[in-house]
Amino acid sequence: MLSFTLSATDSLARTGTVQTAHGPFATPAFMTVGTQGAPKGITPQQVTEHGGQVLLMNAFHLAWRPGEKLVQQMGGLHNFTGWHGPILTDSGGFQIFSLPGLRKVTDEGALFASAVDGSLRLFSPEEVVDIECALAPDMAMVLDECPPYPCDHGHLSRAVERTIRWAERSAARVADRGLHAGGNCGAAVSAARRPEACTTSFFGIVQGGCDEKLRRRSLEATAALPFAGLALGGFCVGEHIEDTRRGIAFIAPKMPADRPRYLMGMGTPEDILFAVAHGLDMFDCTLPTRNGRNGLAFTSRGKVRIKNACHAASDAPLDEACGCYTCRNFSRAFLRHLLLAREMNAAILISLHNLAFYFRLMQGIREAIGQSRFERFRAEFLAAWESGAGVEEK
Amino acid sequence: MLSFTLSATDSLARTGTVQTAHGPFATPAFMTVGTQGAPKGITPQQVTEHGGQVLLMNAFHLAWRPGEKLVQQMGGLHNFTGWHGPILTDSGGFQIFSLPGLRKVTDEGALFASAVDGSLRLFSPEEVVDIECALAPDMAMVLDECPPYPCDHGHLSRAVERTIRWAERSAARVADRGLHAGGNCGAAVSAARRPEACTTSFFGIVQGGCDEKLRRRSLEATAALPFAGLALGGFCVGEHIEDTRRGIAFIAPKMPADRPRYLMGMGTPEDILFAVAHGLDMFDCTLPTRNGRNGLAFTSRGKVRIKNACHAASDAPLDEACGCYTCRNFSRAFLRHLLLAREMNAAILISLHNLAFYFRLMQGIREAIGQSRFERFRAEFLAAWESGAGVEEK
Numbered sequence: 001m002l003s004f005t006l007s008a009t010d011s012l013a014r015t016g017t018v019q020t021a022h023g024p025f026a027t028p029a030f031m032t033v034g035t036q037g038a039p040k041g042i043t044p045q046q047v048t049e050h051g052g053q054v055l056l057m058n059a060f061h062l063a064w065r066p067g068e069k070l071v072q073q074m075g076g077l078h079n080f081t082g083w084h085g086p087i088l089t090d091s092g093g094f095q096i097f098s099l100p101g102l103r104k105v106t107d108e109g110a111l112f113a114s115a116v117d118g119s120l121r122l123f124s125p126e127e128v129v130d131i132e133c134a135l136a137p138d139m140a141m142v143l144d145e146c147p148p149y150p151c152d153h154g155h156l157s158r159a160v161e162r163t164i165r166w167a168e169r170s171a172a173r174v175a176d177r178g179l180h181a182g183g184n185c186g187a188a189v190s191a192a193r194r195p196e197a198c199t200t201s202f203f204g205i206v207q208g209g210c211d212e213k214l215r216r217r218s219l220e221a222t223a224a225l226p227f228a229g230l231a232l233g234g235f236c237v238g239e240h241i242e243d244t245r246r247g248i249a250f251i252a253p254k255m256p257a258d259r260p261r262y263l264m265g266m267g268t269p270e271d272i273l274f275a276v277a278h279g280l281d282m283f284d285c286t287l288p289t290r291n292g293r294n295g296l297a298f299t300s301r302g303k304v305r306i307k308n309a310c311h312a313a314s315d316a317p318l319d320e321a322c323g324c325y326t327c328r329n330f331s332r333a334f335l336r337h338l339l340l341a342r343e344m345n346a347a348i349l350i351s352l353h354n355l356a357f358y359f360r361l362m363q364g365i366r367e368a369i370g371q372s373r374f375e376r377f378r379a380e381f382l383a384a385w386e387s388g389a390g391v392e393e394k
Numbered sequence: 395m396l397s398f399t400l401s402a403t404d405s406l407a408r409t410g411t412v413q414t415a416h417g418p419f420a421t422p423a424f425m426t427v428g429t430q431g432a433p434k435g436i437t438p439q440q441v442t443e444h445g446g447q448v449l450l451m452n453a454f455h456l457a458w459r460p461g462e463k464l465v466q467q468m469g470g471l472h473n474f475t476g477w478h479g480p481i482l483t484d485s486g487g488f489q490i491f492s493l494p495g496l497r498k499v500t501d502e503g504a505l506f507a508s509a510v511d512g513s514l515r516l517f518s519p520e521e522v523v524d525i526e527c528a529l530a531p532d533m534a535m536v537l538d539e540c541p542p543y544p545c546d547h548g549h550l551s552r553a554v555e556r557t558i559r560w561a562e563r564s565a566a567r568v569a570d571r572g573l574h575a576g577g578n579c580g581a582a583v584s585a586a587r588r589p590e591a592c593t594t595s596f597f598g599i600v601q602g603g604c605d606e607k608l609r610r611r612s613l614e615a616t617a618a619l620p621f622a623g624l625a626l627g628g629f630c631v632g633e634h635i636e637d638t639r640r641g642i643a644f645i646a647p648k649m650p651a652d653r654p655r656y657l658m659g660m661g662t663p664e665d666i667l668f669a670v671a672h673g674l675d676m677f678d679c680t681l682p683t684r685n686g687r688n689g690l691a692f693t694s695r696g697k698v699r700i701k702n703a704c705h706a707a708s709d710a711p712l713d714e715a716c717g718c719y720t721c722r723n724f725s726r727a728f729l730r731h732l733l734l735a736r737e738m739n740a741a742i743l744i745s746l747h748n749l750a751f752y753f754r755l756m757q758g759i760r761e762a763i764g765q766s767r768f769e770r771f772r773a774e775f776l777a778a779w780e781s782g783a784g785v786e787e788k
Contacts, residue, residue, distance in 0.1 A: 036731070036732065036735040036737050037728065037731065037732070037737075038732060038737055038739040039739075040737065040738050040739070041738040041739065041742065042739075043719070043739065043742070043743070044723070045719065045723075061735075065731065065734060065735060066706070066727070066730075066731040066734075070706070070707060070727065073707060074707070074709055074725065074727055074728070075709075079709075080725070080727070080728055080731075081728060082723040082724045082728065312460070312464070313464060313467060313468070315468055315469075315473075325437070325439065329438070329439075329476040330476045331468065331474070333460070333464065333468055333474070334431065334468070334474050334475060334476065336460075337430070337431065337459065337460040337474075338430065338431070338432060340459060340460075341430040341455075341459060343430050343431075343432055343434065344434050344435040344738065344741070344742075345432040345433075345434070345435065345436075345437065347738070348435065348437070348738075348742070349437070
């Protein structure tokens with residue numbers, strides 16, 4: 001069911017459309033994080049009204065609570081969460097290897113103890129495919145091993161090999177379930193084997209840290225499998241940003257051009273512009289809502305810490321260039337007041353603005369690529385970004 | 395600027411319109427509580443879209459933070475908070491006498507220590523009028539003494555007399571400022587004395603607990619002053635609900651018929667129906683949003699505790715009879731999941747539904763009064779209210 005069409009390229013940067021059973025989204029795309037099925041403090045309607053097209057949820061968290069069987073019984077994630085546009089579920093590899101609760105990792109899978117009730121559950125590649133099929137998102141990540149940072153070469157190499165074996169087993173499970181991993185669900189299988197209305201397409205994950213040989217090995221093996229898209233995992237796990245960027249610059253352009261390329265879990269506006277410049281298409285990050293809850297706003301002239309006294313009597317919006325609900329209706333002075341009074345609306349309104357900021361950034365990126373002026377757009381954006389309230393940060 | 399027009403009565407119940415400089419609102423009206431300038435978790439847009447017409451804020455809290463001078467500098471509460479419909483500010487009498495921080499009460503006023511920074515401030519009747527004039531709501535309550543419960547007759551009597559003296563001083567301050575307490579701001583005063591664009595009308599407050607003589611004394615003295623509306627304070631402070639009701643039934647019908655009658659700070663749907671039946675016009679209560687944050691929903695078939703396991707796999711909305719955003723888009727199962735996962739959206743979506751429930755209740759009340767069938771409406775509403783999920787409560 002998933003298809004990807006490029007409409008323009010500008011040097012390595014690309015713009016296009018991913019078509020899913022729940023509508024299209026334009027790339028480069030920022031996926032709004034809704035780990036538990038909802039963006040924090042923001043309704044689906046607010047996401048849509050401000051330009052968000054696709055939500056990212058977390059299969060690992062949802063498998064623990066409320067459980068994939070309940071979600072399936074409720075008709076899948078779209079029916080359950082009330083978000084009727086495209087959904088991607090992360091497999092939770094990152095969470096399995098970073099949250100407390102990991103008991104044992106073998107080739108079979110990762111044995112994990114629930115933070116909710118202490119119960120044990122084996123997350124094998126096959127089990128994760130089954131969980132995600134029950135959740136029924138449009139796109140789903142396979143299980144990977146995301147090693148900690150720092151990590152010696154042997155450990156990193158073993159994680160890459162295991163991630164490859166797990167990807168092969170995931171693809172086999174997908175085929176076995178009668179799904180076409182490329183998303184053309186059920187086209188080649190009998191109706192009897194085809195899960196009802198199944199439209200989930202799977203993405204593979206490339207690991208390897210900042211090691212170019214391992215990254216290349218991981219990419220080649222994963223790209224050989226019939227995944228609908230490919231993702232870069234294992235970046236932004238603690239390494240220096242210069243190493244991250246070198247790694248992205250090395251591997252991103254080598255990813256298959258005809259499938260969407262997803263950079264998992266990062267980043268800042270600068271990160272996204274850098275990654276787009278190297279040919280990446282999809283992004284997600286908790287920054288807009290997490291920073292929103294802490295009173296940090298993204299604006300076209302840099303970051304604004306609304307708690308700072310300089311905003312106490314400011315009747316300016318967070319961002320003069322922004323047309324979001326928050327900027328159309330509320331001053332910095334009022335948002336600061338709400339934050340100091342610990343009112344929920346501070347978190348809500350600043351998070352909403354931050355999401356709108358990201359959506360507008362992505363729209364600007366897409367338009368610039370379409371008009372072959374991406375590098376100028378990037379330079380102008382960064383010049384403005386660093387010109388203004390960045391001063392406040394120092 | 396404030397005018398009140400009755401369009402229909404049905405026995406003691408009345409329906410009409412209060413006209414303010416920021417538009418009209420229909421009575422009986424439920425005022426959404428936005429103590430610090432914002433309803434908790436709900437945007438002004440959501441209030442308006444779901445039928446809310448008037449917001450209640452708290453002059454006492456706002457005087458401490460961000461301070462009335464800042465609000466005035468920002469153009470008054472409407473400009474500051476982004477709510478452009480009618481606003482009523484409570485004077486904070488209830489908070490002064492119930493929150494920790496009260497240092498001394500004399501005839502002069504109440505000396506209060508800030509919970510924000512410990513500083514002392516004397517809240518005199520004149521100071522409160524000045525604070526509210528700076529905040530510039532459409533309607534403002536004068537300062538009253540709200541005694542604790544239980545309270546001996548002598549204390550209650552002295553509080554009534556002081557509240558009367560304070561009301562007289564408040565009215566004098568209002569006149570002295572060149573405002574017409576009845577709301578016809580500046581009509582009879584020179585432009586030089588008239589505060590720019592001042593449109594605040596003041597309401598007096600009737601105290602006296604459950605003592606009929608004291609209530610009558612308080613009402614007669616307060617009604618003699620040129621206030622735009624009259625309110626009943628000092629109910630629902632700990633006394634038995636039967637005493638509250640007896641008190642309301644005694645005093646409400648004796649309030650002047652040509653001015654809006656406001657029952658402060660209560661209540662439940664049953665309370666509101668009871669009070670409307672005795673001729674009250676305006677209400678406010680924190681229940682819809684406070685209960686919303688705790689996962690308790692009001693529905694046409696009683697209260698629903700969404701945390702209860704019986705809702706775990708329910709694809710029903712909170713209320714089949716409700717057309718709010720929450721009920722149109724989210725199941726009980728999903729709301730329960732959000733609540734258990736401690737997601738902000740649980741509080742937001744249930745609070746929004748609860749407010750919509752109150753707004754729809756008030757609309758039903760107004761229509762019923764207009765069609766001379768209020769008692770039938772009340773009986774049918776209460777029968778349905780007690781029929782359904784009330785079971786769940788037991």
